[in-house]
Amino acid sequence: MSLWDVVGRIGIPLIVVGGAVAAVFVAASEPPDRFSRPHGWQWAWVGLWLMTAGDAAFGDDRSSFERGWKGATALLVAVAVAVAARRHRRWRKHVRSTDDSAPAAHPHRR
DSSP states (O other): OOHHHHIIIIIHHHHHHHHHHHHHHHHHHSOGGGOOOSOGGGHHHHHHHHHHHHHHHHOTTSOHHHHHHHHHHHHHHHHHHHHHHHHHHHHHHHHHHHOSSOOOOOTTOO
């Protein structure tokens, strides 16, 4: 097995899964006010999740190792997004409850 075969079969999956683990760590440790809903380059996370989850679930011609690491990546990306969204939602709720200068309600809305 050549060096490029090892890099392609072992190195790239380790980098991708390691990146997904780092995303979970960042989602859990970054300040929640830095999270925003997907727009711009952040849609790449949706593409990564769809691609890896699809390959893991429906990749019949893929090896079990490849389906495994792609499934782990899809799971970790989903966990990172869920953690970040939950933390951001709790932070926004806290900010709203402590905000003294609440905007005046529109007279026609109830």
